[in-house]
Amino acid sequence: MTEPAIQQAYEAAKALYAQHGIDTDDVLKKLAAIKISMHCWQGDDVRGFLNRGQELTGGISVTGNYPGAARTPEELRADLEQAFALIPGKHKVNLHAIYADTDEHVELDQLEPKHYERWVEWAKEQGLGLDFNPTCFSHENSKDGFTLSHPDENIRRFWIDHCKASRKIGAYFGEQLGQTCVTNVWVPDGFKDNPVDRMSPRKRLKASLDEVFAEPIDPRYNLDAVESKLFGLGSEAYVVGSHEFYMGYGLQNDKLICLDAGHFHPTEVISNKLSSLALFTSGILLHVSRPMRWDSDHVVILDDELLEIGRELVRHDLLGVTHIGLDFFDASINRVAAWVVGTRNTIKALLRAMLEPIEALKQAELEGDYTTRLALTEEFKSYPFGAVWDYYCASQDVPVREQWIQQVKAYERDVLLARG
Ligand SMILES: C[C@H](O)[C@H](O)[C@@H](O)C(=O)CO
């Protein structure tokens, strides 16, 4: 039941937006259909359940020691359920291979759909979709900093087989859940210092990917994505899978290109890439993140870049071809809260974009009336978007405004702090 004050504020906002031809009821219907893929790895600092003793490698890092990280698949699922209870809409969970839920000791190249059966059952119960990622890091076979581009044929074979197995698991998710799974390949391969031979590792990566993707999979079940990066910890000088590498590979082989907000030069933004990429690809995967001076994977806030990503997706009608995933990990705050803040903000950015007078702004620009373009854009920043958001949360039965914080605190007290 929507509180009278929320309803009244919504009605007033609705009337204001209607003056610009924006139908807020229609906007909220469209918003409810958008799925955000919430990454499981925020819940346990990218540790996973296979090889739990392994340190996190691959040039990524999690800092902080906030209590309550999930230690088992059951705990992680409970934490995800708590987060989803505070986020409007029905979404997806993005799993990494190391989150297999099995009592078997299984190597990455031997993984099968059966090792994720409990995740699938749970996703069905919860009405969620699943996405997937091979885990090409935190493993003995990645200790040299190379995986799919490793010069050693045996090591390369191990990672090829792991990625092949991952696509089959993705297809199983898609088929079981009736929602396409996006399986995203990211490898950390690179050199700390300036290499002599930049070409050979890239040739090997290309050959490995060709093998990984050789078997056709029904796109209704699984879509492949490839994720580039500029640098990582320990791969500062050179990353094999650079942006240009995967732009080329993705376009030539019809793979989704994954744009991670933290994987470019610090002043480069992914929002500005969408309208170009969309002209040449059949689909895009986003890793919405917040790079603080480097690929720091901070929880996303409603900052200019997040708003701009939302605008680009909405203004150019790219929501149908874009898969929106999150990629941040902060262990210095409550991990459930991290998911809630980042996911709610991503949805808010889309809503804000949908509540802009897009046609009027495009028309002003076309006519060279940059005064109106600027003035209208700025005035809309103080339109009552919050009233529409509150109404959306209330109508989706999730807490309005900051009310959710109390629920996270109670969960922390009753559940998270009881973990060792
Ligand atoms: C854990 C993720 O797969 C990882 O963050 C990857 O997507 C990435 O962005 C590496 O920097």
Ligand SMILES: [Mn+2]
């Ligand atoms: Mn990423």
